[in-house]
Amino acid sequence: MSIISMGTHLQLLIHPSRSPIPHRGSLLQVADHGVRGHRHVRAHIMAARKAIEGVSDELNAVASQNMDFAPARRRVRTAFLPVQQQLNHVLFKMAVPEIQMEERYEKSSRGVEIFWKSWRPGQGEPMKAALFFCHGYGDTCTFFFEGIAKIIAAAGYGVFAMDYPCFGLSEGLHGYIHSFDEMVDHVIEQYARIRGMEEVRGLPHFLLGQSMGGAVALKVNLKQPREWDGVVLVAPMCKIAEDVTPPALVLKALAIISNILPEAKLFPQKDLAELAFRIPQKRKMTAFNAISYSDQMRLRTAVELIKATHDIESQLEKVSSPLLILHGAADKVTDPQVSRFLYDKACSKDKTLKLYEESYHSILEGEPDDRILEVINDIILWLDSHSTLK
Template identity: 75%
Template sequence: MPPHMTTISHRIAGSGPRVAVVAPPRPRGRAAVVAGAAAKGAHRERTLEGASDDLRAAAAQCLDWAPARRRVRATFAPVLPTLDHCLFKMAPKEIQMEENYETNSKGVEIFWKSWLPREGTATKAALFFCHGYGDTCTFFFEGIAKRIAAAGYAVYAMDYPGFGMSYGLHGYIASFDGMVDHVIEQYARIRGMKEVCELPHFLLGQSMGGAVALKVHLKQQKEWDGVLLVAPMCKISEDVTPPAPVLKALSILSCLLPEAKLFPQKDIGDLALRDPRKRKVAEYNAISYSDQMRLRTAVELLKATKDIESQLEKISSPLLILHGAADMVTDPQVSKFLYEKASTKDKTLKLYEGSYHSILEGEPDDRISTAINDIISWLDSHC
């Protein structure tokens, strides 16, 4: 391990000691003042149907910093297997899991997790996941990862700085390219591990994570055996963005108040998840960012999509794109454009009629299974 990397490992399944994780201290002094200012803005209360008072109190905490998010995740963890969702109720058993915290070369503590095939099962390849903006790698993706791992794949995922259980101000992206560099560094270390280094390596990106995965590929053209995209954020739908004059004003304001939660946006829950019951379950992802978008974050996302849109013809890796045809968050027409422009000859586009944005989490159970099986089938054909 490089000298700048430190690791805290927590075994979830299999042998090995449990190691206590000591959370970093809360910010003090000037940092606390900045944190307080950044917290100003609309705070969205979660509708936690059937939740206990303890869970509601935990979800109502300020989650600006990682220690609070980690405590809240620990509070909600025992409840997740009981939720009425196929990704929890039908998750394969005996998948080997491990959680880790590592401090990278930039001094940021990153949370990452692995899901490995059942003991004794040969591993076909390694899949590296990039999550979406309002998501983490420890909620719905747990069930997705277990299904893919059960098919013989080692699955790895991380929370970006400021998201989930990684350190950083909640929901804040100071630089999209900088965030991508964090992903490249973390996944490079994992890809170098002896149990992974000889395997084929694939990227899986969902929504904003699709933009992250594409950026990683564009920076590492020769290092990935394939890229899989689910409702990729190559362009943000006009349905969820303010008018151009407002965008220009907000861009200027982001230089003065980059961390402020002032970017006007619609609640995309109804737009993202088609099944109303699954929308209710999604509320239990208590450490996902659901407040109004921070100004700098919004500007960085818009810049990233414009940059990706200008480089689509440079995408040379084998490519699978899955998209709901009725998606109102990221435009399926842009996925068609991506499919047409990508220079790779090995490319597949699947559109799911009537499906919304969250095709892996928010659709009827059979559609979710179909989409996950499509991912596994594509991986099988490329190993």
């Protein structure tokens, strides 16, 4: 999650499932270049990434390289994979029955190479339904979510996840959202391809969105209301609190500037790890998610997130699919009352809101082990009850 602030107290809460790593030694560089047939200015901020405790100098050197583009991020992920698998976290060390896993790269209709991964029940085991994951801002589907997906797959579900363009292992300028709707269309296209696969076709299909991924999942569902059998939202980003909503004139000014400096990293990010992760040891492990985007937020990205949130808020009464909303009651990053607002506004006749006492924002990663497993089990129980309805 980041807090974006600018002169006039402009703020926006947009937390991913991990916290940003603080940076130091920034240097701003500006260069002209062509983007989508237009001439734009790109502002780079060269920053030294904070050293990751417990890894070699060699790995820290790997993690400190420029990861603006996918080839570098893919190299870093490969280098860090053995270390990640040794982390003392329930999502990495918990033993689960044998499951099938597969990773693929696939070109979208817009020519962007998309990374996606699947976790499925063991060979010969039936698949109850398919669950499609939408990750948070700056995040990837190849770190903490791996453990979540394995547990859900072991319960009989096919779990499918992708990295959005410009995030994780997919192509594109790291951390850049040129158009939120275009990003959502990428998700719709990729997941439509997967839903068309023989082993998935005909099964119930569910969306799972976390933090900003909750906004993505809601937009997907609003665009395809008849395509999904239910939506699970974890601490979703779907409304900006009134006391931090930017004034209309500020929004207009930002929109104009974003056309000139769309990729500029103009907004400082505050490290909110202490607010997102209740358990200090788990909080430290976020640093090992080395390919996450943790630099200053790009201007166009900020504008698109504000616009998307406003658009979703104006359409919440159209949400009609079965809905499960899960939120930490002590979350100081995304307000649990916003989830209650969503619950009240959605027109779905089948909707459930569950608040977890004392829990922070990252209820799937940063809580005590028993709470993490409780939340995952609540998701599985809900999927079980809705997979038999079709």
